[in-house]
Amino acid sequence: MSRVMCRPTQPLKNVPSSPSGQREMVRxxxxxxxxxxxxxxxxxxxxxxxxxxxxxxxxxxxxxxxxxxxxxxxxxxxxxxxxxxxxxxxxxxxxxxxxxxxxxxxxxxxxxxxxxxxxxxxxxxxxxxxxxxxxxxxxxxxxxxxxxxxxxSMPVLHSYVSQRVDEMLGGGMVGELRPFFKPNGDYSRGIRKAIGVPEFDAYFRREALVNNETRMRLLNDAVRDVKRNTCLLACKQLGRIHKLRSVKGWxxxxxxxxxxxxxxxxxxxxxxxxxxxxxxxxxxxxxxxxxxxxxxxxxxxxxxxx
Known part of the structure; x- marks a missing residue:
């Protein structure tokens, strides 16, 4: 994993520190x-x-x-x-x-x-x-x-999230997800943990084997699950912020x-x-x-x- 290494260049400040009159350098x-x-x-x-x-x-x-x-x-x-x-x-x-x-x-x-x-x-x-x-x-x-x-507020955010998923669907979400489908894929690792990848698993597994009506039902189910899990993620994120504020004292x-x-x-x-x-x-x-x-x-x- 490549990494850019930079030397800190923040200037140091002299402050008195010791009884001997010597001065320590602190950043x-x-x-x-x-x-x-x-x-x-x-x-x-x-x-x-x-x-x-x-x-x-x-x-x-x-x-x-x-x-x-x-x-x-x-x-x-x-x-x-x-x-x-x-x-x-x-x-x-x-x-x-x-x-x-x-x-x-x-x-x-x-x-x-x-x-x-x-x-x-x-x-x-x-x-x-x-x-x-x-x-x-x-x-x-x-x-x-x-x-x-x-x-x-969560009700307002959930409505917005639902709308955003619909916009993502129109923006090519299904085509973007398709290359990441693997029949034996591990949804607990890497980018496959992203909301959308596991939710579309059933759709990609069966889309070529079913009629149009069933295919649309599978698609709608996948989109519904993406919306639901995104809202659940928002609730979880909010809970963690409250914890940092009230428990950790941030x-x-x-x-x-x-x-x-x-x-x-x-x-x-x-x-x-x-x-x-x-x-x-x-x-x-x-x-x-x-x-x-x-x-x-x-x-x-x-x-x-x-």
Missing amino acids: PKGKVVLVMGATGSGKTRLSVDLATSFPSEIINSDKIQVYEGLDVVTNKATKEEQRGVPHHLLGTQNPNTEFTASDFCEMASDAIECIRQREKIPIIVGGSNSYIEALVERFGGRYEWCCLWVDV NIHRVSATCVFQKHGQEANAAWNTLVAHPCASIVSHFLSSSSNASSSRRLPSTNQP
Whole structure:
């Protein structure tokens, strides 16, 4: 597994430390922004908005989007959606291998240091909260982090997820999935863990053996299962965020995007800027301008944090 190695170039700061008058060299903490939320909540959009407002690069922390392939099924950000912002660990790994949390921590840590060497801010975004949690635990005292949570009420999000799956179906989801079907495929490893691959197993096994009516029923069943399992994933992701906040004591800045998803067109874009993008930019601006010696767990201003 190839990896870019970068030497940290963060300048050192002299501080008095010993009775003898000697001065120790200590490295100021680097700053990292984390963007969390359930699938479909707008995490990617927010991360790109922030990266175009501050000198930043994005590190993907979605355990399925890290693999090559299934761009439609895994809803990877397109080049247009990336808006020229460098993205790391997005579609870079062999889809047939297992990319673990340990692998992520190692490669994300390298990416963070490379981004900091370029004097930019690392923005880590993705729905795999277990990866983010493992990375933050690995941070130790080296980094100061600001965590943003884009929240959408579950009924509204479930409706949106259902609509998005229908759009994926029209965008070539079945054709994209077909090469990943293997009669003896292992759905517990690599990209085949992605929602969509196991759900379409029965359809691909039988599509050439049944009539049109049965084929359509199998297709509808597969799409129904994709929608259901995506909603279950969203609930699981939300539960993990609540655990990080209430049990682990993370200072997570919640911003509600529910109203955005209840609007359309320009009204939705205006609501996104007012309710999500601008408040989050304000939080990040305060975080970046504050002393690097302060605790990463302190409260920052947020217009709609409960």
